[in-house]
Amino acid sequence: EPEVTQTPSHQVTQMGQEVILRCVPISNHLYFYWYRQILGQKVEFLVSFYNNEISEKSEIFDDQFSVERPDGSNFTLKIRSTKLEDSAMYFCASSVTVGYDYGYTFGSGTRLTVV
Amino acid sequence: DQQVKQNSPSLSVQEGRISILNCDYTNSMFDYFLWYKKYPAEGPTFLISISSIKDKNEDGRFTVFLNKSAKHLSLHIVPSQPGDSAVYFCAAKPGTASKLTFGTGTRLQVTL
Numbered sequence: 520e521p522e523v524t525q526t527p528s529h530q531v532t533q534m535g536q537e538v539i540l541r542c543v544p545i546s547n548h549l550y551f552y553w554y555r556q557i558l559g560q561k562v563e564f565l566v567s568f569y570n571n572e573i574s575e576k577s578e579i580f581d582d583q584f585s586v587e588r589p590d591g592s593n594f595t596l597k598i599r600s601t602k603l604e605d606s607a608m609y610f611c612a613s614s615v616t617v618g619y620d621y622g623y624t625f626g627s628g629t630r631l632t633v634v
Numbered sequence: 635d636q637q638v639k640q641n642s643p644s645l646s647v648q649e650g651r652i653s654i655l656n657c658d659y660t661n662s663m664f665d666y667f668l669w670y671k672k673y674p675a676e677g678p679t680f681l682i683s684i685s686s687i688k689d690k691n692e693d694g695r696f697t698v699f700l701n702k703s704a705k706h707l708s709l710h711i712v713p714s715q716p717g718d719s720a721v722y723f724c725a726a727k728p729g730t731a732s733k734l735t736f737g738t739g740t741r742l743q744v745t746l
Binding site for chain 2: 523525550552554560561562563564567569574575577610612617618619621622623624625626627628
């Protein structure tokens with residue numbers, strides 16, 4: 520079964536450093552997303568991306584965050600200057616459409632630890 | 635602002651019995667609802683969904699019920715199996731919007 524692949528599975532970084540989280544969505548999917556889950560809290564939407572541009576973003580997704588699809592297969596999330604509160608599981612997801620009767624496919628996540 | 639709420643943080647059910655997980659929402663714009671299952675160190679896995687034009691949707695052992703007037707949905711798992719032990723998230727969105735709003739999750743433990 521097709522899957523969304525995320526790398527690395529765990530990243531430790533120092534506060535103030537830049538990190539790039541990588542994702543390979545399912546090949547025929549057109550919509551791409553980043554969500555995050557701080558330990559013990561709910562999964563929160565960060566951003567959606569379609570047709571090479573951001574289609575929707577949350578208030579969490581401020582100027583420190585950016586997304587890119589640098590080639591035909593990868594989808595990346597960059598955090599420019601990490602803060603302690605950025606420590607979380609980051610999930611990439613993709614979908615064929617945003618319509619009904621379709622569930623988004625999530626990757627296994629990247630655990631980001633900011634020290 | 636908790637637009638999607640799962641008021642039971644945990645639930646324990648015996649193998650073979652029915653598991654009922656509940657979810658409430660407040661946003662009237664939500665008309666598509668999804669249930670995800672999540673194991674530790676894995677991403678959420680899509681289970682079943684329902685749109686607001688229906689009040690029930692079944693897929694094998696999983697059935698989702700939607701009560702629009704009460705803004706309430708529930709996931710029934712019958713019969714429950716030990717492999718069903720996981721955290722279950724309810725999620726919702728308006729129509730063709732891209733953003734899913736998740737609940738806080740319910741940890742289901744199915745005991746032998």
